[in-house]
Amino acid sequence: MADEERAxxxxxxxxxxASFIIAVLAGLAVFLAVTSREANAGNILxxxxxxxxxxxxxxxxxxxRATVESIRKRSEDLDFSDTVLLALSIGTALASIAGIGLELxxxxxxxxxxxxxRAGAAVLTILISWIFLHTLFTIHYAxxxxxxxxxxxxxxxxxxITEPGYWDFLYFSFTIGVAAQTADVAVSSTSMRxxxxxxxxxxxxxNTTILALAINVGASLL
Numbered sequence: 001m002a003d004e005e006r007a008x009x010x011x012x013x014x015x016x017x018a019s020f021i022i023a024v025l026a027g028l029a030v031f032l033a034v035t036s037r038e039a040n041a042g043n044i045l046x047x048x049x050x051x052x053x054x055x056x057x058x059x060x061x062x063x064x065r066a067t068v069e070s071i072r073k074r075s076e077d078l079d080f081s082d083t084v085l086l087a088l089s090i091g092t093a094l095a096s097i098a099g100i101g102l103e104l105x106x107x108x109x110x111x112x113x114x115x116x117x118r119a120g121a122a123v124l125t126i127l128i129s130w131i132f133l134h135t136l137f138t139i140h141y142a143x144x145x146x147x148x149x150x151x152x153x154x155x156x157x158x159x160x161i162t163e164p165g166y167w168d169f170l171y172f173s174f175t176i177g178v179a180a181q182t183a184d185v186a187v188s189s190t191s192m193r194x195x196x197x198x199x200x201x202x203x204x205x206x207n208t209t210i211l212a213l214a215i216n217v218g219a220s221l222l
Contacts, residue, residue: 019058020089027051041099042118045125048096052132059135063166071166075147089136090202096129097209126210130177133206137199138173142166144192154192158184177203 014021031039031047066074100122145153145164155172157164168185175183176199187193 019055019062022058023051023055026054042121045096045099045121048092048099049125049128052093052096052128056128056131056135059139063138063170066166068163068165071142072146075143075145086136086140090133093129093133093136094202094205096125097206097213100125100213122213126213130206130210133202134173134177137176137195138166138169140195141173141192142169144195145169152188154187154189156186156188173199176200177206180204180207 027047027050030050031043034046035043141155142164145155155164157168161168172182172185175181175185176196180200180203182196187196
């Protein structure tokens with residue numbers, strides 16, 4: 001009986017986090033395929049780009065087809081594992097930025113064509129990581145809104161919207177990502193303020209790092 005319950009729990013976990021698991025497996029497969037003898041920053045970033053890209057593609061596919069009812073149903077499954085995966089995903093996204101720094105450290109020593117290729121790969125990694133981070137928070141805003149303890153959801157949208165869809169949460173999340181502010185959406189609960197504060201701080205660090213790396217890449221190619 002215990003083994004059966006454990007198996008059922010694993011199946012439920014895999015179904016619930018299917019996009020995350022598929023993305024990790026895809027990135028791992030690509031990393032192993034491009035790595036011959038030893039791992040290096042370039043191969044790791046390549047695998048990360050695939051994982052993050054697959055996760056974003058699967059997530060946006062679900063979001064664009066979702067209804068308020070499906071979001072509400074998904075939020076009912078929210079548990080501690082979502083918080084753990086959020087922390088791991090954020091850590092991985094930040095680690096990718098550190099990996100870019102290592103990858104660009106010796107770019108001046110490369111031939112012009114190789115340097116340009118590595119710079120392009122760095123720009124692609126930054127773009128994918130940025131979209132990944134804000135897509136991740138979009139999903140969690142939606143789930144916290146419909147599955148949190150606050151009856152009002154913790155967010156107040158304009159125009160009398162009481163049952164926002166993913167487009168509304170995408171707008172809220174990417175506004176923070178672009179401008180580090182919440183625009184015309186009000187945050188009305190402490191738990192949602194905590195999540196929004198974390199998002200705003202990460203966005204500031206992310207955008208500042210991107211600016212520094214952009215300057216570094218430009219200087220390296222001159």
